[in-house]
Amino acid sequence: MDRSRRSILSIGAGSIATAVAGCLSESDLQGSEGGYAAFFTLQDWANAVGGDHITFETPIDVGDMGHGWSPSSDLITELGTSRVFIYLDSPAFSWAQDAADVIERDYDDVTLVDALDGLDLLATDHEITHDDGHHEDGEHDHDEGDDHHEDGEQDHDEGDDHHEDGEHDHDEGDDHHEDGEHDHDEGDDHADEHDHGQYDPHAWVDPVRATQMVETIADGLARVEPDHEDSFRENAAAYTDQLDDLDRQFRTLVSDIGGPIGVLASHDSFRYLQDRYGFVLHTPAGISPDQSPSQSEIAETIDFVDSNGIETVLYDRFESDRLARTIVENSDATSTEAISPAAGTTETWAENGWGYVEQMAEINVPALEAALVSRD
Numbered sequence: 001m002d003r004s005r006r007s008i009l010s011i012g013a014g015s016i017a018t019a020v021a022g023c024l025s026e027s028d029l030q031g032s033e034g035g036y037a038a039f040f041t042l043q044d045w046a047n048a049v050g051g052d053h054i055t056f057e058t059p060i061d062v063g064d065m066g067h068g069w070s071p072s073s074d075l076i077t078e079l080g081t082s083r084v085f086i087y088l089d090s091p092a093f094s095w096a097q098d099a100a101d102v103i104e105r106d107y108d109d110v111t112l113v114d115a116l117d118g119l120d121l122l123a124t125d126h127e128i129t130h131d132d133g134h135h136e137d138g139e140h141d142h143d144e145g146d147d148h149h150e151d152g153e154q155d156h157d158e159g160d161d162h163h164e165d166g167e168h169d170h171d172e173g174d175d176h177h178e179d180g181e182h183d184h185d186e187g188d189d190h191a192d193e194h195d196h197g198q199y200d201p202h203a204w205v206d207p208v209r210a211t212q213m214v215e216t217i218a219d220g221l222a223r224v225e226p227d228h229e230d231s232f233r234e235n236a237a238a239y240t241d242q243l244d245d246l247d248r249q250f251r252t253l254v255s256d257i258g259g260p261i262g263v264l265a266s267h268d269s270f271r272y273l274q275d276r277y278g279f280v281l282h283t284p285a286g287i288s289p290d291q292s293p294s295q296s297e298i299a300e301t302i303d304f305v306d307s308n309g310i311e312t313v314l315y316d317r318f319e320s321d322r323l324a325r326t327i328v329e330n331s332d333a334t335s336t337e338a339i340s341p342a343a344g345t346t347e348t349w350a351e352n353g354w355g356y357v358e359q360m361a362e363i364n365v366p367a368l369e370a371a372l373v374s375r376d
Contacts, residue, residue, distance in 0.1 A: 038087035038096040044355040090201035113220030121199040206272035207246040259375035265324035266316035269341035
């Protein structure tokens with residue numbers, strides 16, 4: 001899905017003095033000087049770009065990732081104390097979509113930045129094959145089955161609808177104006193029949209798409225503090241140099257493996273990595289963390305492990321390793337290895353000062369080195 005980059009939205013917020021809920025204490029409150037991000041990775045990127053000029057917080061606790069998360073009742077007023085809110089306009093983060101809608105409607109001075117603007121997104125039914133990946137110069141071609149929306153239109157599939165009663169759904173008919181205005185007409189239909197979740201939201205795991213997302217954040221911060229635009233651009237360029245190095249590490253990793261395959265015993269947050277670099281992770285689970293594998297799917301995965309000589313089974317660091325251990329115990333595999341979707345952090349990683357880049361380089365590259373085997 002080619003999401004047209006709609007102009008960053010400057011919308012209302014009063015200067016509200018209130019204590020911050022979630023993982024933030026009152027002393028952490030940045031007020032009118034700072035910003036908020038919907039989850040750890042966006043916060044990490046925003047702080048890298050903001051530098052000394054804008055500091056970002058996130059309401060998401062250490063150990064959580066932000067999708068399927070329920071905010072405190074006073075989150076909106078807390079966001080209203082900030083200058084900018086960076087989020088993903090995806091139903092996987094429905095609380096952030098809802099917060100953005102309320103901020104847009106009710107506040108005056110908060111800038112919204114949707115980090116997915118302008119990205120090619122994978123459809124949830126996009127099949128990952130060894131023909132994907134290895135695109136030169138960061139270019140990536142999608143098959144004709146992908147829906148490339150123009151003029152800011154976007155479709156969501158109700159299959160990934162995490163909204164509860166009273167929560168706000170985004171209609172594919174919403175008009176994303178090129179002049180930067182984002183009007184929610186009172187006549188918009190926000191009923192449950194909307195097409196939600198047609199696209200995989202985990203774009204941040206791909207270092208190439210991450211580069212685009214960081215540049216989108218720089219665009220947004222330049223709107224907030226135009227006097228510091230040069231600094232934001234320089235910071236973004238320095239950070240994207242690190243992302244370029246990550247890209248090279250992943251390309252080197254798969255370059256000597258013919259038809260690389262592996263097994264992931266968690267929901268698949270890594271399709272963008274697979275699509276970019278041309279490896280395939282077999283998983284008994286789907287994209288959504290709400291999906292549970294059947295006994296037959298687990299049995300098929302065990303057969304896949306044995307028939308392909310796979311020794312290490314991957315699992316999501318932020319999910320249970322129980323399924324991975326079950327597969328190892330019932331197959332010829334010998335070990336499990338954690339891999340990070342790079343959407344959250346742990347206390348240990350935080351103490352080590354690890355951000356997105358460190359998680360990808362220190363956790364994911366070695367995990368994939370251990371887990372991928374050649375199918376050729």
